[in-house]
Each structure stands twice: as C-alpha cells, then as structure tokens.
Amino acid sequence: MSADPRAALSLLVSAFERHLEACSGRRGEDDPTVAAAYDDLLDAFETYDNTLYESFGEMTPLDVYTGDDGDDSDEEDDDDDLGDDDDDDDGVYSGLDDEEFDDESDDTPGDTAGDSGPSAAPASNGDTRAR
Secondary structure, eight states: OOOOHHHHHHHHHHHHHHHHHHHHTOOSTTOHHHHHHHHHHHHHHHHHHHHHHHHHSOOOSOOOOOOOOSOHHHHHHHHHHHTSSOSSOOSOOOOOOGGGOOOGGGSOTTOOSSOOSTTSSOOTTSOOOOO
C-alpha cells in the first residue's frame, strides 16, 4: 500500500515553514538549525514527489539541486553547448539574424495577393491614397 500524497504534502508544507523559521532566525553562516531544516525539506520533498508518482503516476515539475556531484565533465560539456550557434557569443540577444528576418518590403508594388494590410485595396469611399 502506498503512502497518502495528502499527508506527504502536509509534511512538505510543514518542512517549508520550519525552513523559513530557521532561515529567519539564522545565527551565522553555518547555522546547524538551517542545515537541518534544509535536509528535512529535501527529504519531505522527495517523499512527496515519490508518493505522488506512486499514487497517480505524476511528478512535480521541480528538480532538486544538490550541489556539485563530483563530475566536472558535465559542466564543461554544458559550457561548450552554449555558443555552438554563434561565433560572437556575448550572452546578449541582438535580435534576428539577416537570414531569419522576413523583410516584407521585398514585395513588388501592387502585389496584393498576400497583403492584408490597410493599403491592400482602395477605400470604399473612392479614396485611392496609400495609407
């Protein structure tokens, strides 16, 4: 018999509250109360996520960050993947490249087959000025 997800959720909420209390009353950089609340929160989350999966086949959309796992090769691989598309990877989005930009000004004048804008046809009052 699997555990009750509602009970696991209640324990998770309580663990969040204890973690908040420990953080707000923190006494120094390495406060053991905060570390214990962190560990309890991690355990409560994993219990809830596992219980949810066992009961309903569903999972939360959250991943637990546990710090460095000792495998530095993944970090190096991730960094290499970031700039594969650009030669000038400066981390700033500069808009579309020229080949990705669809310039509508290339349409020939008078070609209204694909144009649905306001200047596609003369106004119904006989005014033929371009808008």
